[in-house]
Amino acid sequence: MSDSCLSSTVVNSSDSSMLWHARLGHSSSSTMNKLSQLHCNSSQSDHIKHCGVCPLAKQSRLPFPISSSRESIPFSIIHIDLWGAYRVSTHSGHRYFLTIVDDHSRMTWVYLLRFKNDAIVVLKQFIAYVQTHFSVSVKTIRSDNGSEFFNTEGKEFFSSKGIVHQSSCVHTPQQNGVAERKHQHLLNVARALKFQSSVPIKFWGECILTACYLINRLPSSVLGWKSPFEMFYHKVPNLSHLRVFGCLCYATMLNDSDKFHARAIPSIFMGYSIVQKGYLLFNIKSRKFFVSRDVVFHEQIFPFQKSDSVVPLFPLSTNIVDSDCDFLHIPVVQDDCTSVEQVDPNLVSPNVSPMSHIESPPVSPVSPISPITQTLSTSFIDSQLRS
Numbered sequence: 001m002s003d004s005c006l007s008s009t010v011v012n013s014s015d016s017s018m019l020w021h022a023r024l025g026h027s028s029s030s031t032m033n034k035l036s037q038l039h040c041n042s043s044q045s046d047h048i049k050h051c052g053v054c055p056l057a058k059q060s061r062l063p064f065p066i067s068s069s070r071e072s073i074p075f076s077i078i079h080i081d082l083w084g085a086y087r088v089s090t091h092s093g094h095r096y097f098l099t100i101v102d103d104h105s106r107m108t109w110v111y112l113l114r115f116k117n118d119a120i121v122v123l124k125q126f127i128a129y130v131q132t133h134f135s136v137s138v139k140t141i142r143s144d145n146g147s148e149f150f151n152t153e154g155k156e157f158f159s160s161k162g163i164v165h166q167s168s169c170v171h172t173p174q175q176n177g178v179a180e181r182k183h184q185h186l187l188n189v190a191r192a193l194k195f196q197s198s199v200p201i202k203f204w205g206e207c208i209l210t211a212c213y214l215i216n217r218l219p220s221s222v223l224g225w226k227s228p229f230e231m232f233y234h235k236v237p238n239l240s241h242l243r244v245f246g247c248l249c250y251a252t253m254l255n256d257s258d259k260f261h262a263r264a265i266p267s268i269f270m271g272y273s274i275v276q277k278g279y280l281l282f283n284i285k286s287r288k289f290f291v292s293r294d295v296v297f298h299e300q301i302f303p304f305q306k307s308d309s310v311v312p313l314f315p316l317s318t319n320i321v322d323s324d325c326d327f328l329h330i331p332v333v334q335d336d337c338t339s340v341e342q343v344d345p346n347l348v349s350p351n352v353s354p355m356s357h358i359e360s361p362p363v364s365p366v367s368p369i370s371p372i373t374q375t376l377s378t379s380f381i382d383s384q385l386r387s
């Protein structure tokens with residue numbers, strides 16, 4: 001997404017370290033101190049110690065040494081891992097996500113999947129895209145011993161492309177350290193996004209995709225405090241468009257000819273779209289996802305939070321927020337939220353692709369291939385690489 005094209009306004013929030021801590025998916029103080037755009041010093045980032053979300057979300061690191069050795073060429077080695085099946089499907093029916101990490105840049109791509117067998121399909125298309133658009137061949141793929149990559153289709157594909165498939169020892173998936181650690185990081189950030197916003201669990205896909213979007217833009221000690229984005233694109237990512245996940249926002253309606261219609265749509269901020277240039281929003285009234293470029297954010301209000309359990313993420317600076325809510329009668333969205341329109345987040349979410357122009361074929365209930373993989377095309381990967 002081109003950051004400069006977005007029109008957004010932050011209402012009732014100061015540019016405090018705590019606000020940026022929330023926008024960045026509850027990143028550590030050491031990471032925030034490395035972001036020169038934030039002008040955050042160590043005394044300011046001390047406030048993060050009192051964050052109530054971090055202790056709920058973060059898990060200790062894996063007891064395996066961090067390898068700092070990296071390939072010098074992008075896509076020479078990629079690390080892959082499949083997570084799932086999760087006990088709860090997303091609102092679009094996804095139960096897995098496939099993570100692909102470029103060894104050189106640590107740039108990460110996440111794909112939500114309905115079925116385990118979809119992993120090899122997505123991987124084949126990712127490799128084909130890299131070959132066509134970057135004129136480089138993936139030489140080595142590292143994974144754990146997951147059967148999803150060792151089936152006949154996978155073996156034949158790797159063999160035909162001359163790709164070496166390295167796997168970790170049986171029962172020691174930690175040897176697939178890069179992908180394992182990336183999974184843990186993704187899940188830590190995704191949990192923080194969920195706890196901060198109280199979004200229902202069926203929105204875990206949006207949490208994971210947003211976590212990936214943020215992690216790609218955060219500096220890492222493994223990269224000499226550069227971000228994967230900077231390693232991959234050779235430029236520092238702009239963070240000025242980042243907002244607090246799950247907060248209340250209003251999308252401006254630009255083309256309504258009725259002078260007495262509402263001029264904004266109350267929505268919930270659910271991530272960053274790269275399909276279109278804009279924010280991914282969830283319409284509170286219609287319960288449909290849409291993308292908007294003109295958005296006013298209320299980053300201290302989380303519509304999915306139950307009113308009796310609201311603990312402000314950071315102190316409310318004025319009382320305009322409350323009066324604004326009273327005036328507009330913002331509904332508190334119930335946790336069961338069964339009427340969510342089935343939208344494939346891969347179509348609209350931050351790390352996946354521009355297939356909005358492609359008709360999805362009808363879904364057969366017995367088909368092992370989900371609509372997402374049936375409609376995958378080169379443009380599927382394209383948007384992710386272009387970011």
Ligand SMILES: [Zn+2]
Binds near residue numbers: 027052053054
């Ligand atoms: Zn935190």
